[in-house]
Amino acid sequence: MTLDARIPDGPIEQKWSAWLDAHALVGPRNRAAHTVIVVGTGLAGASAAASLAAQGFRVKSFCFQDTARRAHSIAAQGGINASKDFANEGDSVRRLFVDTIKGGDFRAREANVWRLAELSENIVDQAVAQGVPFNREYGGALATRSFGGVLVQRTFYSRGQTGQQLLLGAYSALQQQVAQGMAQVYSRHELLDVVLVDGEARGIVARDLVTGELERHAADAVVLASGGYCNVYYLSTNAKGSNVTATWRAHRRGALMANPSFTQIHPTCIPQSGEYQSKLTLMSESLRNDGRVWVPRDPDEQRPPNAIPEAERLYFLEERYPAYGNLVPRDVASRAAKAVCDERLGVGATGRGVYLDFRDAIAERGRATIEGRYGNLFEMYQRIADEDPYEVPMRIYPAPHYAMGGLWVDYELQTTIPGLFAIGEANFSDHGANRLGASAMMQCLADGYFIVPHTVTHHLTKQRAPVDESHPAFDATVRDVQERIDRLLAVGGTTAPQVFHRELGNVMLDKCGMSRTEAGLCEAITRIAEIRAAFWSDLRIDGDAGHLNQSLEYAGRVADFIELADLMCLDALRRAESAGCHFREEHQTEDGEPLRDDERFATVTAWEHSGEGAVPVAHDEALEFSSVALATRSYK
Amino acid sequence: MRFRLELWRQADPGADGRYEVVEADGIDAEASFLEMLDHVNERRIASGEDAIAFDSDCREGICGSCSLVIDGMPHGPRRVTSCQTFMRDFEDGQTIRVEPWRSNAFPVIRDLVTDRSAFDRIIEAGGYVSVTTGPQPNPNAMPISPETQEQALDAAICIGCGACVAACPNGAAMLFTGAKVTHLNVLPQGQPERRWRTLAMVEQMDEEGFGGCTNHGECSLACPQGISLDVIGMLNREYRAALRGKPVAGTPGMTAQ
Ligand SMILES: Cc1cc2nc3c(=O)[nH]c(=O)nc-3n(C[C@H](O)[C@H](O)[C@H](O)COP(=O)(O)OP(=O)(O)OC[C@H]3O[C@@H](n4cnc5c(N)ncnc54)[C@H](O)[C@@H]3O)c2cc1C
Ligand code: SF4
Ligand code: FES
Numbered sequence: 043m044t045l046d047a048r049i050p051d052g053p054i055e056q057k058w059s060a061w062l063d064a065h066a067l068v069g070p071r072n073r074a075a076h077t078v079i080v081v082g083t084g085l086a087g088a089s090a091a092a093s094l095a096a097q098g099f100r101v102k103s104f105c106f107q108d109t110a111r112r113a114h115s116i117a118a119q120g121g122i123n124a125s126k127d128f129a130n131e132g133d134s135v136r137r138l139f140v141d142t143i144k145g146g147d148f149r150a151r152e153a154n155v156w157r158l159a160e161l162s163e164n165i166v167d168q169a170v171a172q173g174v175p176f177n178r179e180y181g182g183a184l185a186t187r188s189f190g191g192v193l194v195q196r197t198f199y200s201r202g203q204t205g206q207q208l209l210l211g212a213y214s215a216l217q218q219q220v221a222q223g224m225a226q227v228y229s230r231h232e233l234l235d236v237v238l239v240d241g242e243a244r245g246i247v248a249r250d251l252v253t254g255e256l257e258r259h260a261a262d263a264v265v266l267a268s269g270g271y272c273n274v275y276y277l278s279t280n281a282k283g284s285n286v287t288a289t290w291r292a293h294r295r296g297a298l299m300a301n302p303s304f305t306q307i308h309p310t311c312i313p314q315s316g317e318y319q320s321k322l323t324l325m326s327e328s329l330r331n332d333g334r335v336w337v338p339r340d341p342d343e344q345r346p347p348n349a350i351p352e353a354e355r356l357y358f359l360e361e362r363y364p365a366y367g368n369l370v371p372r373d374v375a376s377r378a379a380k381a382v383c384d385e386r387l388g389v390g391a392t393g394r395g396v397y398l399d400f401r402d403a404i405a406e407r408g409r410a411t412i413e414g415r416y417g418n419l420f421e422m423y424q425r426i427a428d429e430d431p432y433e434v435p436m437r438i439y440p441a442p443h444y445a446m447g448g449l450w451v452d453y454e455l456q457t458t459i460p461g462l463f464a465i466g467e468a469n470f471s472d473h474g475a476n477r478l479g480a481s482a483m484m485q486c487l488a489d490g491y492f493i494v495p496h497t498v499t500h501h502l503t504k505q506r507a508p509v510d511e512s513h514p515a516f517d518a519t520v521r522d523v524q525e526r527i528d529r530l531l532a533v534g535g536t537t538a539p540q541v542f543h544r545e546l547g548n549v550m551l552d553k554c555g556m557s558r559t560e561a562g563l564c565e566a567i568t569r570i571a572e573i574r575a576a577f578w579s580d581l582r583i584d585g586d587a588g589h590l591n592q593s594l595e596y597a598g599r600v601a602d603f604i605e606l607a608d609l610m611c612l613d614a615l616r617r618a619e620s621a622g623c624h625f626r627e628e629h630q631t632e633d634g635e636p637l638r639d640d641e642r643f644a645t646v647t648a649w650e651h652s653g654e655g656a657v658p659v660a661h662d663e664a665l666e667f668s669s670v671a672l673a674t675r676s677y678k
Numbered sequence: 679m680r681f682r683l684e685l686w687r688q689a690d691p692g693a694d695g696r697y698e699v700v701e702a703d704g705i706d707a708e709a710s711f712l713e714m715l716d717h718v719n720e721r722r723i724a725s726g727e728d729a730i731a732f733d734s735d736c737r738e739g740i741c742g743s744c745s746l747v748i749d750g751m752p753h754g755p756r757r758v759t760s761c762q763t764f765m766r767d768f769e770d771g772q773t774i775r776v777e778p779w780r781s782n783a784f785p786v787i788r789d790l791v792t793d794r795s796a797f798d799r800i801i802e803a804g805g806y807v808s809v810t811t812g813p814q815p816n817p818n819a820m821p822i823s824p825e826t827q828e829q830a831l832d833a834a835i836c837i838g839c840g841a842c843v844a845a846c847p848n849g850a851a852m853l854f855t856g857a858k859v860t861h862l863n864v865l866p867q868g869q870p871e872r873r874w875r876t877l878a879m880v881e882q883m884d885e886e887g888f889g890g891c892t893n894h895g896e897c898s899l900a901c902p903q904g905i906s907l908d909v910i911g912m913l914n915r916e917y918r919a920a921l922r923g924k925p926v927a928g929t930p931g932m933t934a935q
Contacts, residue, residue, distance in 0.1 A: 093811040108733060109798050111838055112741040128818070170817035171809045173867040175830040182821025203835060206740055210834065214806035221802045229795070252691075252787055281735040318709040320716055321737045422738070425762055491811045538723035540716065584728040589690055590788040593719075593729050 045298075045648055045663040048452045049153040054669045055135075058157040061453070065496060066503035073098035074224075076502050079246055079261040081233045081288050083110035085118075085205070085483055086466025087267030088212035089490030095219035097495055099502075102259055103216065103225055104248055106232045106283060106595075111213040114269055114281040115486065118205020119419070120189060120326035121197035122169075122483040124162040129186050129195040135159045141192050142481060143670050145371050146446070146474020147622035147636070148644065149301070152669050153453060154471045158481075161488040166198050168491055172211035176200050187415075188331060188369065189479035197480045202326055202418045208483055212490070231257070232595060233288045234523045236264060236295050236462060237515050243462035244509045245516065247523050251595065254588045256520050258511040263461045263498050266292060267490065270445035270467035272305055274603045274610065275555070276547020278442035279311060279324040285599040286606050289449050289468050297457040298648035298661065300450035300470035302606065303614035306477055306623050307556045308443035309375035312426055312436075313395040322441040323426055325398070326419055327479045330368045332403035332412060333436070335359050335375070337396050341386040347397055347435045358382050358396075366677040373476045373623045374677055376440035380556050381634070383439075390437045399435035440556060444482060446473045446623065447613075450648040450663075454497035455489060458648075461501060465489035470646065475622025527587050530597050535580030539597040542577045546570065546600070546607055554611050559627045563615045567608060574604045609649055609658060616660060619643045640672055679705045679765055682773040683718070685730055688786050691793075695786065697775070700730075707766040711754065712737060712744060714765055731789040737761045739902060742837030745844075746790055747777040752841035752900045759839065759902045779844040783851070783887045794840050796886040797854060803882035804875035805858045807867045820866055833860035835903050842897035842905070848889030853897040855883050856909035863916055873920040880917055 050057045050064075068076065076099050080091040083105040091103040105113060127133035138159035143150055166184070170176065176198050177185040189197040200207040219225035230251040237245040237258070245260040268288035272278040293299045310325045336355045343350065358378055360367045370378075379396050382388065389395045404412050409432060413420070420431045427437070449457050449464035451471055456463050466486040473481065509515075553566035577600065583593045620629040620636030621643065629637045646663040680703035688695030702718045709717070712734050719729040735743040739759040748754035754763040768774065776790065784792040834857070842853035859876055862868035868875070891910060898907045 089811075096810040107735055107741070107743060108794060109838070111798075111801075112735055112743050114736065114741075116741050116837075117736045117738060164813070167814035167817055168809075168811060170820075171807065171814040171867060173807045173830075173862050173865050175822075175827050175834055175861070175865065176817075178822050178824045178827045180824060182823050183818045200831060200834075203740070203831075206837075207831070207834060214801060215809070215811075217798060217802040218806045218808060220798075227798070229798075281741060282737055283735045315708050316706050318706045318713050318717060320710075320713050323738050425739075425758060428764075428766070495811065536724055536726075538720045538729075540720055582723050582726075584723050590731055590791060592731055593723060 043650065043661055045450070045661050046452065047151060047663060048454060050453065054153060054156045057153050058160060062496060065500040068499055068502050070098055074100055076100065077102060077261040078263045078265065078498055079104070079259055080265045080267060081246065082113065082267030082269060082466070082468070083213065083216070083227070084113035084115035084267060084269055084466060085209055085212060085486035086468070086490045087265070088113070088209065088216045089487050090265055090267060090465060090494050091225055092212060092215035092219055093491050093495040094498060095222070095224035097499070098224070101219065101225040102261065103227045104231045104233060105227070105229055106251065107229060109229050110216060110227050111210060113209065114284050115209045115483070116206050117281060118483055119202045119324065120328040121187065121199035121204045121480045122165065122208065123189070123196050123480045124166045124198060124484070125159055125196055126163055126166065128184060131194045133194045133196050137194065138162060138196065140670050142472065142478060143474070144675055145478040146476050147638065147675055148474065148640070148667060148672055149621050149646070149665065150472055150474030151646070151665060152667060156669070157493070158472050158485055158488050161492045162484050164492060165484060165487045169208055169211050172215060174200065174207045174211040187328060189327060192478065199328070202416060205483060208487065233268070234291060234598070235519050236292050236459070237519045238295055238459065239509050239513060239515045242460045242506065245511070247516070247519050252590050254591065256523055258516045258520065260509050260511050260513070260516070262506065263463065263501055265463040265465060265494060265498065266449065266468050267466045268468045270448070271603070271606060272442040272445055274546070274607050275442040275550050276544050277314060277319060277322050279308060279322055282321060285602065287599050287602045289464065290602040290606055292449060292457065292459065292462060294651050295459065296651070297459045297462060298450040298650055299447070299609060300646050300648045301447040301613065302649065303554060303610045303617065304446035304475050304623055305442060306372055306444040306446060307376045307440045309372055309379055309440050310398060310438045311441035312423065313390055313392065313439035315391070323422065324441070324443065325423060325436065325438060327372070329398060329416060329419060332407070332415065333368065333398040333400050334402060335368055335396055335398055337382050337387040337389060347389070347399070348401070356382070356387065363677045370677045371476055371478060376556055377625060379440055395437040395439045397435035398438045400431060401435070404432065442551065442555070444477055446470065446475065446477055450646065454500065455494050456497065456501070463494055463498060465494050475624055527594070530581065530594065530601070531583055531587060533578060533581040535582050537580045537582055539581060539583070539593060539600045542573055542581070543600045543603065546573050546604055549573070550607055550610070554614050557625045557627055558614050560615065563611045566611045570604060570608050570611065577601065577604060612658065613647055613649065616647060617643055638674070644672065679707055679770045681705065681714070681768065681771070684773065684775040685789070686777045687730070687789055689788065691785055691787055705765055709765050710737070710761055711746065711748065711763040711765065712761050731791050733791050734761055740837060742839035745779050745792060745839055745841070747779065747844060749775050752779065752844040753902055757900070757902060757904070762902070779840050781843045781849040783849065784840060784843065796888070797838050797840065797851070799886060800851065800855055800879055800882045801858065804871070804878035805862070807862060808871060822866065826864055830861050830865050833857040833905065833909050836905055837903055839902065841900045841902060843888065845896040845900035846889065847894055847896065848892060850891045850897070851883050851886070851888040852891040852910045852913060853901060853905055855879050856913035857905050859916055860909040860912045863912070872916070873923050876913070876916040876920040880913070
């Protein structure tokens with residue numbers, strides 16, 4: 043299989059407009075004859091569903107939550123980037139493009155990233171028109187702030203609830219289309235398989251989570267916007283329900299999975315405090331604008347943080363990276379925190395924590411300013427950690443947060459299965475080996491509002507035989523799904539799904555997390571096989587499939603996470619270099635910075651599923667850098 | 679810590695429900711209420727019993743999924759979501775009663791899980807600004823003072839959890855609806871549809887079977903987002919003003935055709 047990203051010819055600045063000018067259109071009166079399925083109602087899915095429905099296509103939108111508005115995107119805090127240069131710093135599309143390529147450590151596709159930077163400007167306008175209340179300056183103009191990994195203030199925000207406000211904007215646009223009769227939302231539904239007819243995606247099989255019924259839904263195109271898979275680590279900043287099932291089922295049907303080992307471990311999260319814990323809470327990265335990160339210089343330090351004099355504090359980011367200081371990209375900040383904790387300098391009961399201190403910022407700018415910027419985050423910290431961050435420095439530690447890897451897509455965001463598109467965190471496209479802050483929402487909304495509505499339209503102009511739910515392909519797929527559910531229920535062991543999930547997470551965090559080695563990854567692969575065997579022999583699911591059964595839902599997701607974990611380790615093993623988040627200890631510079639191998643690995647690795655038990659096959663897409671020179675990242 | 683839980687159990691939407699007493703022991707004081715239930719479920723599954731169904735997702739107080747009435751109080755004693763309620767706030771050995779939201783408009787699906795789709799239909803009725811995707815005006819050409827923005831955002835942060843309804847003796851949805859109407863009606867973007875929106879959303883609220891407001895104020899006290907009763911005052915004023923104006927014909931929505 044050769045991977046063709048189908049990047050339009052021409053200068054990078056004009057590729058997208060050239061594509062738009064040339065793509066085929068569906069006439070307004072013919073649009074309602076086409077059905078498009080959109081799986082997921084996060085920023086990517088809700089914006090795509092609302093836009094496609096407004097264009098006049100029939101849209102069926104799916105989510106597993108009880109309403110579209112609760113998709114995981116709701117939890118995004120800090121903000122969204124746009125290269126509008128409202129702060130008059132000389133920001134531009136090119137700068138956002140360069141920052142993103144460089145932030146991703148040269149492992150993203152130039153053409154896609156340029157388009158993302160270009161579209162970033164429209165997103166904020168669209169959101170404001172919907173009534174999203176972004177923060178404003180005294181004169182009434184939009185406010186911006188800076189975010190990790192860049193030197194300009196291009197991040198737009200609504201206090202610390204930007205994701206919520208953007209998602210409610212997209213959700214209300216979707217509900218408007220529901221009122222118009224153009225969109226239908228199937229909440230409490232889970233996609234369990236994609237239906238292929240003649241090699242094309244022509245529908246899905248979804249389980250109604252309330253009645254347990256397996257439903258068939260035919261369509262002319264299927265868009266997956268099912269989010270990221272960081273819950274493979276068990277504990278992450280993702281919502282409890284975030285999972286890989288939709289993309290993994292598509293992968294098993296033939297969609298290639300790209301760079302699965304590229305997962306971001308976010309530096310500023312509340313440290314884990316015990317076994318019982320079910321998730322980790324992110325403290326927005328925007329806090330690093332005013333907070334200073336440090337640990338005591340003495341490993342045996344016993345004093346409370348405020349009693350430790352300045353000279354005995356190690357501001358390790360500021361010392362090591364004087365140019366960016368506390369604002370280095372996430373992968374750099376996370377590794378640095380891990381390194382000082384490995385040297386026994388960590389703080390808190392577990393020794394896995396560093397201070398994020400606002401003392402100086404409060405002294406300099408006043409408590410009211412800090413409260414205005416981060417009030418709700420401070421409140422959240424206090425609620426969870428039971429400590430007052432205005433008085434005592436916060437304790438933070440890195441936690442799994444975002445999946446840069448995902449389904450391989452071409453320039454049109456189409457997977458290797460024709461008619462199957464992937465957008466938002468579910469695809470791999472724009473962030474390379476590390477994502478910069480405030481750029482996930484930007485990508486989700488660029489994909490959903492401005493790209494996929496056009497690329498799906500283009501796809502719909504191609505001739506295809508009509509297919510409905512009575513097509514034999516639906517019978518066969520429903521049978522497969524039913525068999526799998528039966529198999530899960532039939533194991534009949536004594537262990538709850540979360541026990542296997544927790545164990546898998548421990549292995550992954552340890553061996554395929556912030557730092558990876560060949561030996562560790564090989565060991566992980568063996569451990570994963572053991573967990574898989576134990577899962578399929580000792581799992582117990584209570585109840586049956588004929589009604590709401592959360593254990594059954596969860597077990598299905600854990601089974602898919604186990605398979606994904608194996609592929610992540612294979613991918614991490616194959617990529618014998620360090621790039622961005624992917625830090626292979628064998629490949630580092632003398633002072634511990636990641637060492638890329640551009641000769642061999644300036645590529646995207648896309649994995650093909652080759653059947654139960656068979657070794658997956660790796661395909662490489664070569665990355666070309668012509669608009670920005672391949673260079674070693676330096677934040678010093 | 680250990681607790682004696684009296685949990686509402688109900689097999690299916692139409693089925694009769696009952697309380698089941700469940701012992702929870704070996705609970706970490708730092709665990710959240712939902713993590714305590716996870717722990718109970720993990721043990722129940724291992725010992726051959728069935729798990730207790732409850733809704734949750736983000737587990738950080740923002741998605742609005744979790745929805746437990748804890749000892750008679752929606753979301754429990756601390757005016758935060760159920761997922762942000764921690765066991766350190768309870769006494770060791772305490773008996774805690776756990777129920778689903780109780781409201782005609784939120785039927786029980788199973789155990790502690792309810793159907794809150796009525797809220798979606800209220801939004802569907804008018805909780806949006808009718809814009810479609812495409813080129814939009816320069817946002818700075820429409821200056822909005824920080825005060826107006828704050829007022830809108832203070833209302834827009836509603837997470838749609840439904841605690842306000844569960845807390846109200848009448849099962850009214852005025853706080854939820856008022857929050858959305860306030861968010862959009864104070865902003866310049868919301869002006870063209872202001873009257874129509876208010877009428878449509880209130881009408882839908884009534885149709886869904888929510889009760890009337892008699893100014894108890896329990897809703898705001900239970901609200902984890904601290905949505906103020908002001909939004910109900912605003913909703914009432916907007917509604918009266920909208921009624922005085924001429925009815926608006928048709929829906930203002932638009933599609934590309
Ligand atoms: C705590 C936190 C803070 C963040 N802050 C920021 C920030 O400040 N700025 C930024 O840019 N990014 C931020 N991010 C990242 C960003 O929020 C996510 O990358 C983004 O929201 C993902 O959106 P999505 O639309 O791709 O998917 P999601 O929002 O994850 O939505 C997935 C959807 O798919 C549905 N789904 C999944 N599987 C199935 C299935 N099998 N069947 C049916 N439906 C399914 C779900 O129901 C859901 O509707 C943050 C992330 C976290 C966790
Ligand atoms: S108003 Fe408050 S209690 Fe009611 S739904 Fe919104 S957040 Fe929940
Ligand atoms: S689980 Fe999201 S608010 Fe409680």
